[in-house]
Amino acid sequence: MAGNVLEFTEANFSSQVLESSQPVLVDFWAPWCGPCKALGPTIEEIANDYAGKARVGKMNTDEGVRIATQYDIQNIPTVILFKGGQPVDRTMGMVSKAKLAGMIDKTL
DSSP states (O other): OOTTOEEEOTTTHIIIIITOSSOEEEEEEOTTOHHHHHHHHHHHHHHHHTTTTOEEEEEETTTOHHHHHHTTOOSSSEEEEEETTEEEEEEESSOOHHHHHHHHHTTO
């Protein structure tokens, strides 16, 4: 992953997302998904803007089927914001940087 964007996997999801003391924005995506690729630069900008305040990363749904199923990911891209180990906000499809920033700002 680029810059401040973390890579979440089934192996590290619990420690990196659920046990984080900071809010965590998770982009559920797949390499073959056009809208997911288009959202990538926005996710990178958010990761850079919120470095030190929130964690931002991507979860490949092809490799993390168990996690994607657990959080009822039916369409991608889906972005879920976690705080205290719980999902507190969710959005699907192409979204603006302002929308993602607003999601995080509500939890800070």
